[in-house]
Amino acid sequence: xxxxxxxxxxxxxxxxxxxxxxxxxxxxxxxxxxxxxxxxxxxxxxxxxxxxxxxxxxxxxxxxxxxxxxxxxxxxxxxxxxxxxxxxxxxxxxxxxxxxxxxxxxxxxxxxxxxxxxxxxxxxxxxxxxxxxxxxxxxxxxxxxxxxxxxxxxxxxxxxxxxxxxxxxxxxxxxxxxxxxxxxxxxxxxxxxxxxxxxxxxxxxxxxxxxxxxxxxxxxxxxxxxxxxxxxxxxxxxxxxxxxxxxxxxxxxxxxxxxxxxxxxxxxxxxxxxxxxxxxxxxxxxxxxxxx
Numbered sequence: 001x002x003x004x005x006x007x008x009x010x011x012x013x014x015x016x017x018x019x020x021x022x023x024x025x026x027x028x029x030x031x032x033x034x035x036x037x038x039x040x041x042x043x044x045x046x047x048x049x050x051x052x053x054x055x056x057x058x059x060x061x062x063x064x065x066x067x068x069x070x071x072x073x074x075x076x077x078x079x080x081x082x083x084x085x086x087x088x089x090x091x092x093x094x095x096x097x098x099x100x101x102x103x104x105x106x107x108x109x110x111x112x113x114x115x116x117x118x119x120x121x122x123x124x125x126x127x128x129x130x131x132x133x134x135x136x137x138x139x140x141x142x143x144x145x146x147x148x149x150x151x152x153x154x155x156x157x158x159x160x161x162x163x164x165x166x167x168x169x170x171x172x173x174x175x176x177x178x179x180x181x182x183x184x185x186x187x188x189x190x191x192x193x194x195x196x197x198x199x200x201x202x203x204x205x206x207x208x209x210x211x212x213x214x215x216x217x218x219x220x221x222x223x224x225x226x227x228x229x230x231x232x233x234x235x236x237x238x239x240x241x242x243x244x245x246x247x248x249x250x251x252x253x254x255x256x257x258x259x260x261x262x263x264x265x266x267x268x269x270x271x272x273x274x275x276x277x278x279x280x281x282x283x284x285x286x287x288x289x290x291x292x
Contacts, residue, residue, distance in 0.1 A: 004238075004289060008230045009183040009222070016221035029213055036065055036212065040220045044176070044191060047228065051151055052162035056169060060196040064208040065215030068188035069146060069177045074099030075207060076144055076173065076200075077118065081105040084115030089136055091125035091282070092118070093146065113139040120148045121161065126263035126284070128256060129161045134168075142200065143172040149258045151181035151228070152235045157256050170195055178219055182226060189219035235259065241289040249274075251285070261286055 024032075041063035049056050066072050073096055080086050081102035088096050090108045096118045100106050110132070117140035122129050127149070137143045145165065153161065165172070176191040178184045192208065194201050201208075242259040246252065250271075252264060263284045270278055277283050 005185055006183040006226075006231050006234055008227045008234075009185075012184075012222040012225035012227075013186060013218070015225040016218050020218075024217075028217060032217055033212065035217075036215060036220070037063060040224065043224055045193065048147075048174075048176075048193075050228075051158055053155065053159035055159065055162035055166050058193065062194045062196075062201060064192045064194065064212050065220070066190040066192070066211040067214055067216065068179075069175045069190035070095050070098065071211065072175055072190045072192045072208075073118075073144065073146065075211070076204070077106060077116070078102065079204065080116045080142075087112075087114035087117045087136070087140060089117075089119045089123060089125065089133055091123075091280075093120045093124040093148070095146075096144075110136040113141075116140060116142050116144055118144045118146075120146045121150050121165070122148070122153065122258050122261075124148065124261060126282075127258035127261035129164060131164075134164050137165075137168055137172075141171060143168050144175065145172055146175045146177055148177045148180045149260055151231070152238075152258060152260070154236075154239065154256075155232075171198070173198070173200065178223060182223060183231065184219050184222055184226075187216050187219040187222070189216040189223070191215075238289040242287045245287060246285075251283075259287060259289065 044063065045058040045061060049058055064072075077086050077096055078099055078101065081100060082105075084105065086096075086106040087110065088106065088108045090110055092108070097106055117137045119133055119137060123133060137145075150158065150161065172195070174193045176193070178189045178191075179187075239259040242262065243253045243255070246262065251262075254262060261284070263282050265281060266278070266283055270283060274283060277285060
């Protein structure tokens with residue numbers, strides 16, 4: 001089940017195409033690159049800094065784009081797995097693995113370091129970022145962080161999450177998912193932002209620049225038109241809905257984390273009607289609030 005979309009997202013799509021011209025289409029591979037790096041890129045970095053509560057200084061970071069976040073993730077994971085080892089946090093997003101052909105080099109394993117450590121923020125496993133996840137990331141020299149439902153967290157939790165990840169930023173690659181956290185599910189857009197001087201920018205920069213020719217300009221324009229405050233108000237309603245849903249079923253009401261995913265390790269017998277939600281001793285709920 002997927003998160004429900006936002007009315008402001010639909011409005012943003014309409015705004016994105018309102019002034020689109022034939023010239024825009026002709027110049028997409030030339031002027032569109034200038035717009036990507038001079039208009040969209042700085043605006044995205046600024047909004048991410050705002051969402052981090054000022055914890056992240058992204059000045060000087062490079063912006064690359066692709067058709068979707070999975071395109072970038074597949075490329076990076078596959079390239080590293082061909083020569084080294086990739087660690088995925090146990091139970092986290094299958095999308096890190098979906099494009100792999102070197103399965104023996106990519107493992108859901110937090111027991112040791114790899115050449116690359118991957119995690120969704122917040123984790124797809126349980127909707128949170130935990131101390132154990134941060135320690136897992138820190139053991140590897142490079143981290144691939146997919147900013148998934150990060151924008152939907154309450155402001156105080158986003159601040160705490162951003163603060164916990166701040167020490168890793170000099171070595172991290174940030175992949176931004178617009179179809180989840182920003183609700184732009186009618187299109188796909190992947191953006192990779194890379195800190196200044198990161199060695200992988202030299203290693204893979206040619207491929208990343210090539211991907212950037214094929215970014216989704218309509219999704220990028222829609223992102224610039226989105227009212228983040230209006231989205232935040234909807235997310236607050238969804239968090240309240242999720243809390244009520246859990247309370248009505250006798251499940252713990254964990255105030256933190258994503259409204260969309262809640263996971264629990266039961267310390268008693270699980271009622272029969274919840275048993276289908278249990279995997280590996282973890283009861284996992286994917287919640288879909290009603291339209292708001």
